Amino acid sequence: IFIFGLPRSGSTLLSQLVAKNLQIGFVNSIIAKFWQAPLVGISLSKYLQRSKTDNNYVSDRGKSESIWGPHEFAYFWHYWLNKKELKDFTRFDHINPKEGISWGKLALKVLQMQERFDSGMVFKTAYAANHIRKFNKHFDFPFFIHIERDQIDVGLSILKSRISYYN
Numbered sequence: 001i002f003i004f005g006l007p008r009s010g011s012t013l014l015s016q017l018v019a020k021n022l023q024i025g026f027v028n029s030i031i032a033k034f035w036q037a038p039l040v041g042i043s044l045s046k047y048l049q050r051s052k053t054d055n056n057y058v059s060d061r062g063k064s065e066s067i068w069g070p071h072e073f074a075y076f077w078h079y080w081l082n083k084k085e086l087k088d089f090t091r092f093d094h095i096n097p098k099e100g101i102s103w104g105k106l107a108l109k110v111l112q113m114q115e116r117f118d119s120g121m122v123f124k125t126a127y128a129a130n131h132i133r134k135f136n137k138h139f140d141f142p143f144f145i146h147i148e149r150d151q152i153d154v155g156l157s158i159l160k161s162r163i164s165y166y167n
Contacts, residue, residue: 025117
């Protein structure tokens with residue numbers, strides 16, 4: 001499952017709800033620290049879960065308050081989608097295949113993560129929207145959820161958040 005939407009649209013809350021209420025794998029803050037070796041992160045997270053506290057659905061600008069809540073896993077996606085420079089973040093489905101995105105290897109890595117969880121997974125990532133054709137082509141049974149919120153409400157929420165954060 002790939003969840004995406006504009007900032008402040010509710011995508012973090014939706015990913016928290018899916019992660020908590022479905023028997024599905026998701027990347028938490030512990031796993032995210034192992035973005036180059038996510039299978040190690042999953043194993044460590046599972047080991048530590050014996051003493052975990054519940055996810056409380058609290059987040060701050062897209063980040064879950066609890067280390068056990070869903071994480072956007074940005075470094076992982078940057079690595080696999082070859083996002084190295086600012087220009088790489090503004091080009092999507094039109095990227096030349098010679099520029100280093102190995103869709104087969106990415107799909108295999110996600111499949112290995114699913115196998116480690118022994119379930120499907122949920123990801124909150126705008127890259128699913130940015131590369132939706134490639135995700136759809138290379139992943140088995142991808143399910144995309146685009147969450148929408150009125151654009152004026154999104155803008156006002158971003159403004160309020162930036163005033164709060166940056167004063």
